[in-house]
Amino acid sequence: MKVTNGELAEKGSKEEIINHFCDVKKTNDCPITDVLARISDKWTMHTLIILGKSDKLRFTELKNQVEGISQRMLTVTLRTLEEDGFVTRTIFPQIPPKVEYELTTLGRSLVVELISLSNWANDNMKAVLEARERYILKQN
Known part of the structure; x- marks a missing residue:
């Protein structure tokens, strides 16, 4: 399915949208590839979302x-x-040591986008599962 001009217009001009995407052959300097590689592991998104639900959390x-x-x-x-600037770590000099973690402004802005992705996944999961099932049936 091709993305329509109307759908692109909601996000900006077609040229602006295309310029935000990287040349798929060149992944070394691609911001999308770099950021997704850093946040798409098993634990990072969960950690970000949990921190997004709280003001500050201790490690435990x-x-x-x-x-x-x-x-x-x-x-x-x-x-x-x-390291990526999404979280700050504050150490309180006491015994036992107290350490708190919280999202930075950059981290909060990422969590907003993750919420959009989460909403999309929730809205479209049934269609994705149906597509997977059709694919498996077609392979047999």
């Missing part, structure tokens, strides 16, 4: 809300999010 609170994540994976995920 966050770990308890990201079902199934190990301490090591949460640490790696949070470090990557901090």
Whole structure:
């Protein structure tokens, strides 16, 4: 199905839309590829969305809300999010040490887009599952 000019007009001019996409043959300098590679692993989106629902969370609170994540994976995920500027980490010098994580302005803006993607997925999941089923039947 081709995207119509009307659908493109809602997002901007056709040229503006096309210019936002990268040459699919050149992935090295592609912002879309770079950002998606960083956030599309098993844990990152879940972590971002949970942080988006809260003002600030301590490590243990966050770990308890990201079902199934190990301490090591949460640490790696949070470090990557901090490196990319999506999360800030605040250390309070006390005993025991207290560390809080919260989304930055950049992180909050990403979560807004993830909510749009989530809404699209919820609205279209039935059609996706039906398409998968048709595909499997066609293969047999």
